Amino acid sequence: MLLLLNTYPLMVSEDLVFRSKETTLQSNVSVIVYSLSGLDQLTEENVAAAMAVVEEASLSRVLVTNGMGRILYDTRETGGAIGEYGLYTEIVQALLGNDAFTCTYGRGAFRSRASSPVLYRNQIIGAVYVYEYDTEQAALLAGLQGNLLRLSAVIALVVAVLSLLLSKVLTRKIGLLLTAIRQVRAGAYSHRADIRGTDEIAQIAQEFNSLTDRLQTTESARRRFVSDASHELKTPLAAIRLLTDSILQTEDIDPAITREFVSDIGQEAERLARITEDLLRLTQLDSGAMGKPELVDVLPVLEQVMRMMNLVAQEKGVELTYDAAEGCTVLAAKDEIHQVIYNLVDNAVKYSAGGAVQVSLRWHSEQVVLEVADNGAGIPEEDLPRIFQRFYRVDKARSRAAGGTGLGLSIVQDTMEKRGGTVEAANRPGGGAVFTARWPYARGGELS
Numbered sequence: 001m002l003l004l005l006n007t008y009p010l011m012v013s014e015d016l017v018f019r020s021k022e023t024t025l026q027s028n029v030s031v032i033v034y035s036l037s038g039l040d041q042l043t044e045e046n047v048a049a050a051m052a053v054v055e056e057a058s059l060s061r062v063l064v065t066n067g068m069g070r071i072l073y074d075t076r077e078t079g080g081a082i083g084e085y086g087l088y089t090e091i092v093q094a095l096l097g098n099d100a101f102t103c104t105y106g107r108g109a110f111r112s113r114a115s116s117p118v119l120y121r122n123q124i125i126g127a128v129y130v131y132e133y134d135t136e137q138a139a140l141l142a143g144l145q146g147n148l149l150r151l152s153a154v155i156a157l158v159v160a161v162l163s164l165l166l167s168k169v170l171t172r173k174i175g176l177l178l179t180a181i182r183q184v185r186a187g188a189y190s191h192r193a194d195i196r197g198t199d200e201i202a203q204i205a206q207e208f209n210s211l212t213d214r215l216q217t218t219e220s221a222r223r224r225f226v227s228d229a230s231h232e233l234k235t236p237l238a239a240i241r242l243l244t245d246s247i248l249q250t251e252d253i254d255p256a257i258t259r260e261f262v263s264d265i266g267q268e269a270e271r272l273a274r275i276t277e278d279l280l281r282l283t284q285l286d287s288g289a290m291g292k293p294e295l296v297d298v299l300p301v302l303e304q305v306m307r308m309m310n311l312v313a314q315e316k317g318v319e320l321t322y323d324a325a326e327g328c329t330v331l332a333a334k335d336e337i338h339q340v341i342y343n344l345v346d347n348a349v350k351y352s353a354g355g356a357v358q359v360s361l362r363w364h365s366e367q368v369v370l371e372v373a374d375n376g377a378g379i380p381e382e383d384l385p386r387i388f389q390r391f392y393r394v395d396k397a398r399s400r401a402a403g404g405t406g407l408g409l410s411i412v413q414d415t416m417e418k419r420g421g422t423v424e425a426a427n428r429p430g431g432g433a434v435f436t437a438r439w440p441y442a443r444g445g446e447l448s
């Protein structure tokens with residue numbers, strides 16, 4: 001832009017000066033040619049006589065030549081060229097019968113030359129050549145050039161300062177963001193990028209911060225999970241170790257006691273197997289490796305779970321009943337639904353010994369709803385939001401005694417969410433807990 005600003009106006013002005021020079025010089029030449037017209041032949045005397053009445057003050061030099069190019073008249077007093085041959089291009093052009101004009105600009109002046117032939121009865125009898133050396137217009141043009149240069153310098157300075165400031169602000173923000181990224185990469189998950197504003201970098205920083213929030217939450221959940229899992233695995237392992245030590249270190253141990261200890265070891269091993277199975281299931285859910293969804297009728301699955309659980313319920317003196325509607329179809333995998341119903345019913349039976357458990361299955365407003373209600377002790381209100389967390393138990397000892405791992409409800413929740421469903425827990429007004437699982441209803445044609 002600056003280059004254009006410094007060249008274009010100058011080029012235009014120069015061109016304008018050239019044109020005006022051409023007009024004035026050509027008219028000067030015409031006046032001289034007119035004053036020489038009527039002469040049948042040019043000589044130094046008659047040209048000098050004719051030129052005496054011509055006003056040529058603004059011109060630096062006027063030459064008149066005869067048809068051969070010999071100079072007959074020269075306004076230059078010292079070093080005049082009368083008698084010599086004028087072989088300027090313009091004179092040659094004029095002697096060939098053409099009007100000529102050239103103008104150059106440089107070294108602080110416009111140098112313009114114009115020429116025309118002098119004719120007598122259509123014969124070229126000579127040439128008129130004028131030369132003008134103009135420093136006035138050149139000074140004006142140089143002034144304009146100087147002003148443009150100064151203006152350009154100011155613009156360049158302002159642009160440079162502004163870009164410097166802008167790049168400083170930008171690089172400072174990017175630097176802050178980079179530091180934050182490096183800190184978080186190094187493990188400082190609580191570090192945040194403190195960048196204010198509404199520009200793109202501030203927006204990236206906000207996104208980065210919320211990403212780090214999630215990372216921090218996930219990381220602390222992961223740590224808690226690993227520590228809880230190792231703790232859960234340690235307990236049965238310690239029990240096994242203790243029991244085997246007792247058997248090995250007691251001399252003459254009573255075979256009945258040995259059998260009792262070995263059966264305890266078996267129970268602990270079973271517990272370990274249950275925990276690892278649940279952990280595996282959760283890992284699968286975390287990795288998103290779900291079976292391909294198919295259209296499943298929930299009712300047969302519910303009936304299967306009920307048949308399985310009836311015996312357990314009877315043992316615990318729990319009355320297990322269900323009430324189900326037909327046509328409850330969802331998009332999921334059969335064994336997932338089995339697991340969800342099983343875990344909820346198993347919990348209800350486990351935590352309501354001697355009571356009653358009612359299961360209902362309905363579909364309405366685009367949802368399939370499974371409700372498992374019991375009349376046990378229920379869940380303390382403050383624990384309600386946490387019972388779906390991994391390894392969370394309201395009463396640890398009771399859960400362990402009942403063979404629980406603390407992972408059942410997490411598995412239920414993860415499984416439901418993976419299929420676009422939900423699960424929630426509440427206490428019943430009359431006592432006991434109620435769990436409600438909702439799947440999106442899938443309208444199916446013929447079921448396979």
Ligand code: ADP
Pocket residue numbers: 343347348349351374376377378379387392393394395399400403404405406407408409410433
């Ligand atoms: P657990 O293997 O201990 O049953 P869950 O994840 O299935 O683990 O359940 C978590 C906790 O929620 C249980 O330890 C128990 O305290 C509570 N809970 C679950 N279902 C019921 C219920 N029907 N009644 C009362 N408490 C329940």
